[in-house]
Amino acid sequence: MRILLKNVKTLPHLLGEVGDQFIAIEVLIEDRQVLKVYKSITENIVADKVIDGRGFFLSPGLCDPQVHFREPGFEYKEDIESGSKAAAKGGFTTVISMPNTKPAADNKEVVAFMWQKSLEVGLCRVYPTGSLTKELKGIELTNFSELKAAGAIAITDDGKGVQKEEVFYQAMKEAQKLDLPILDHSEDESLSMGGSIHKGKKAEEFNVKGIDPASESVHVERGCRLSGETGCHYHVLHISTKESIEYVREAKKKGYCVTAEVSPHHLLLCDEDIPENEHGLNANWKMNPPLRSAQDRAACVEALLDGTIDAIATDHAPHSPVEKNQNIEKAPFGIIGLETAFALIYTHFVKNGELSLSRCIDLMSFQAGRLFKLNLGRIQEGALADLCLFDLDNGFEVNEDFFASKSKNSPFIGQKLFGKTMLTLFEGKVVYHNL
Ligand SMILES: [Zn+2]
The missing domain is CATH 2.30.40.10 (Urease, subunit C, domain 1)
Structure with a gap:
């Protein structure tokens, strides 16, 4: 044809x-x-x-380094087919899917199922990742070589930070041998303390438990340092604070194999933008990491423009209206993003001349693919x-x-x-x- x-x-x-x-x-x-x-x-x-x-x-088809397609286990939020349709609607042809499903992608059967299902659906290339620890509990490492053989393109416990440094260190040594990147949801729970939004003015004003920005940066510091020691490719998922960005910048200067992605919402919104609804603060503005301070947001933009950031990722995280339409402390973390990502970046950064269209597309295709050694992002014969x-x-x-x-939990409705x-x-x- x-x-x-x-x-x-x-x-x-x-x-x-x-x-x-x-x-x-x-x-x-x-x-x-x-x-x-x-x-x-x-x-x-x-x-x-x-x-x-x-x-x-x-444009070349876009590539998203971080999506949650929820299958198996949470198909009422999204499944591989509806997620692939959302990807196609946003111009994405390759996505990297996170392992926090039920059961988790901590074994070869679940990873192989995800890959097989995405081939059957055939609307988008959905690369699975394998979890770093069994059931994402942060204790026992999974079998990385088995996960890789079943189709996992990277190792991550996304959704949760890996609390024990020793576990993370062993994971990086093992991943380095197998040439697999480690994708880090950087969160020290002894500092995030079960908070719901950024620990700042808004949290104080509404008496909502806040998440200390240091909960992210201490883990980013750890990951950068261990990348230097092990030579493992360390990739920071959804980076959101000024301090985290500084650690990445320093690690890159030292020549470490460290990369980072940022999400459109962390480039465009901060904690003070969270609006109110009948439940208090609107949970469609709740995600993890949370919308940070105006200074953090500005640091993310600066890092995007100066090349510290390697790629843009949506962290597409669907939840049902029932789950999101409640008090912000009870609602789950996450927003959807595939359908709006390009338009948001284009409208707010390219149209006003801050970012060239070529760079925008590279951040969302060529460079995003390179994180996983995928050759994407060029319109070329062959x-x-x-x-x-x-x-x-x-x-x-x-x-x-x-x-x-399947879900509509977006803070960008109305834009x-x-x-x-x-x-x-x-x-x-x-x-x-x-x-
Ligand atoms: Zn995450």
Whole structure:
């Protein structure tokens, strides 16, 4: 099957060339791959199907280093199929899925199930991760080589920090031997103390238990240090504080194999933005790590712009309305993010000139893929045809009906954004169509 994608524009950088000005291209796709990229209007190309891209911006398919697809165990929140649909709607063709399912992905059977299920669904590449400890309890290491053989692309106890340094150290030594990255949800529970939001003005004002920002940075310091000792690739998930960023910056200067991702909500919101509802503070603004102070948010933005941050991750964490529509201290942590991520970054950082569109796409594809040694993020002959089209010019409003996810727990409902997805192709197959 040959598909010709006509009438689209892209940036030479995304073709693997030099240049940051839009150029018109046509792309011929054969089966799963890009067969040819034409930089002039062509005629007489034989194709089974022609798609008119209506002049929209063609991007490589995006890659998200951190999503929660909840299957097995919490299918009422999301499953691999609905999560993949949300990914496709956001322009994502590759996602890395976290192991805090039920049962947890601490054994080869669950990891193999996740991989197999994602292949059956076939809307997105969903790479599973294996948990670092059995049942994510932080005590006994899992069998990393078995998890890797079953398809795990990385090791993490995401959802929980690993409390014991010795356990984390042994994990890093083992992961280094197997060439697996360790993804760290950095949280020292002796400092986060069961809090719900950032320990700051808002927590004080509403008498809500606060989470000390040091609970993150002490673990980031530990991870950076142990990466230096073991040579293991240490990746900080959803970084959110000024101090954590400083540790990453220092580790990078020393040449350690340390990387970090940031989530759109930590770039755009802080604790003081949490609005009220009938239950007190609105739990759709509750996630872990929490929305931090204005200074932390500014530090995340600075780190994104100066290159300290390697990738953008949504930490897509669906929860049902019943779970979220209650007192903020009772509601679970997490917000969804796949459908809004590109539009948020485009609207708030690219459109105003702070971040170039090339860098934005690299942070969300090429560089995100590189964390896992995946070769993604370029529109090139021979590459898998993971492509998406974005409308950069016409605004749209995010409302509850907008989401393909089973859940709607987003603090961005009501925002007017630019960068709506118009089409997503996953390995040459149309998986989302809005043209
Ligand atoms: Zn986490």
